[in-house]
Amino acid sequence: MPMETKTLIGKDVPRTDGRAKATGQAIYADDIKLPGMLYGKLLRSPLPHARILSIDTRRAAAMPGVRCVITGQDIPRVTYGNWRLFPGTQDEYALAMDKVRFIGDEVAAVAAVDRETAQAAIEQIYVEYEELPGVFDVDASLATGAPVVHDTSPTNISIDRKIAYGDIEAGFAASDYVREDTFTVHAVSHAYMEPCACVAQSDLDGRITLWTSTQTPYIVQCLLASTMNMRENDIRVIKPAVGGGFGGKMELRPWEFCAAFMARKTGRPVKFTLTREEELAFGRRRHPMTIHSKVGFKNDGTLVAKDLHIYLDGGAYNAMGPTATFLSGNFGAMLYRYPSYRYLGEHVYTNKPPASAMRGFGAPQTLFAAETQMNIAAEELGIDPIQIRLKNAMVSGDELPGVATISSCGFVESLKEVRRISGWSRKRKNLKTGRGVGIGCYSFISGGVFNWFNTQYPFSAAEVRAFDDGTVHLLSMASDIGQGSDTVLKQILAETLGLKMEDIRLTAADTAMTPQADLGTWGSRVTLMAGNAVLDAANKIKERLAGAVSARYNLNVIFDIEFADGRVYAAGKPDRGMTFGEAVAFVQKTQRGEPLVARGSYTPRGKGLVSPAFSFGAQVAEVTVDTDTGQIQVEKMWTAHDCGTVLNPMAVEGQLEGSVQMGLGYALSEQFVMDGGKTLNTTFLDYKMPNAADMPPGESVCIDTFEPEGPMGAKEAGEGLASPTAPAIAEAVFHATGYRCKDLPITPEKVLKGLGKL
């Protein structure tokens, strides 16, 4: 009988870079130092909206120790932004050409022998501006006669996205209960602990090597090539250890361009390291949104129609906003069966730091609205919030017409489990005023199907080289930015080949050395897509080795070949077999010395427009609210979620717990304080993200499903969980006090106002 027990899958395999990180040996971009290296610094706009009349760099350039000063006039006039699928939406230059559009917009760059000189030189660059009136929120930006941020978008709407199916008017006409609300959500920071940094080197032959803190080395490679007027293959991007990204490191960034450009000009390596102040004051952030949502129900709680209109406050450039605009529409239609649905998303320019992708990519905002509205409807229809969800929950096989098919779905089970472990029914009835429980749910994508980057390569690829010493070398462009994908990819490979984790050497995320291509770490795509590519390559290796063993032992073709414990053998006949290394040697002999190498790839096909697979989950929060001070204490969080086969429970739990930290901050404490386009809270002292003492205890259950499209049945676990926490807490606050928050974050002040005490 073949033994189908898994030795590595579903196990708490510790991450394989753990030792390097625990000992301080892991190398992050700012740790890199090359001989002759120069230090770069950016000059940024102090004004939110202004025309550049002149820039005088002479004083700076003449300073001792300054090797290079560049402005928009020195670089190719090639735009980037929103990747490259829709050239019309690429609205950004690495350095401003004639106008600045937000406080922090990059205007010039300096490379000097040390940091202090670079900083001093920046202060010697004189820019003459003609200040223009600015727009700082969506309403102002859309007002008639509002200042125009980009001449290409006279209405300040840079892009819109529509989705529609079913007969929405008939749906509302047939509804017994129609609810209409406007929700607003705010900007928050990714606040990855590692500030962005990069080092660029011009190679001996003029090609560029760039080490950068990125989630998307391939995309940086391609966009750096186009903006530098170079060929893609002349750019090599290497991702060192990355200290978190959460969506904030998935574009080409001005400092990457400036480092490469100035390295080429000076012939010396150039490093840029951002300060935390730059990160918080000028960095990308999650989109603030104004969300108008109208839903229709039958009296029994059955959903009939939904009309969703969202304005995304995009800030000064598109960044990844157009993608977020599309995805928000998809997330608005997830979780429940909406017989008719209409979505209009409009991405609006304002004179603020650009918003972009951030963990959830539109879902935390859209689902805060959708889940809160579901809770409102439950309340008004007199149905338990979990009951109304069960009534409308998506199930496996459901379709979003023309958009996606849900191939596996553990949502109903998640709802039931979270109800059970949280003691929901009892608490909903019995908790005293000031204490409450609430629910929020999510569904998320496991990578995108749409070819957002217009790549000519597979979405993920892997190469496996097998050696006669019983080891293998995996090459993959997938980017581990802390989530642990390197470890999971090794687990998948080791499990498939019957090897141990330590038998696998990995080269990852080096665009010159790893197979083309991988679209990077975003949209929770890595485990599914890179995992499938690894599996594909591994299976090809297996096929070859199985053939060798079969030939060596003259096995009947009907025999299965097993791979376990570093051996390859006929199923049920362990003596008819050899070690993995011997089998590799055997194959190698049959091909006269040629090494045993296989390439695998994955590109989703026939999977609709959005994603090959969807995760689901439900979360319950219990809170205590002090009705005199408005202070909210989250007592506990319960989560039940479906991420398909759990490849590494410890890693999945880590994603969940990290998501709760971010969700808690989003719900209660984190927000950018802005004044006329200026971000006022630019330190961690003033930007309040939860610390260890702020975290509530938690309990969680993984729902066992098998995703047919996923590697070994797996799907995403990293991003969806960023969404349910805020609506769950908001509902718990309502349950505790009667105050309903439709405007994140939930501050004590809002609670007191809501209770009429302020």
Added chain:
Amino acid sequence: MKHDISLTVNGDTYTLAVEAWRTLNEVLREDLNLTGTKLGCGSGDCGACTVIVDGKSVSSCLTLAVEMDGRRILTVEGLAPSGETLHPIQEAFIEKGAIQCGFCTPGMELSALHLLKTNPLPSDTQIRSAISGNLCRCTGYNKIVDAIAEAGRRMDPPSKTGR
């Protein structure tokens, strides 16, 4: 003007000339190439730069190098000096899943060391308060708290824990 200082880092003594405004963090990372100590904020708010100076945990980003004359400093590179056997804190961090991106890890480990030196078997609340100056954006802290508790048990003599 530069000042001559002599400091001991992880048991090795270095003599350097430093400008008055340079921080310990810069000297460690740039002059001594001890890049295990991170810089997450530069303003004393995140703990990524935590090192131990004469037995006390400090933010190296706020500490001037000139003040380090004659001091003994421990950085993450000195936690497991041999490089072969890891410190129980490092082992527990790896095994318990307390590390994701790893950027907060060196600072967390040193804050943990400082805590466990004074309070070998801390409660959950005590651990959380001891690392409340160390921010982590990846883990949600729970596994870090578990790892520190576990390290405490491993470091504590068995006679006291009954193990």
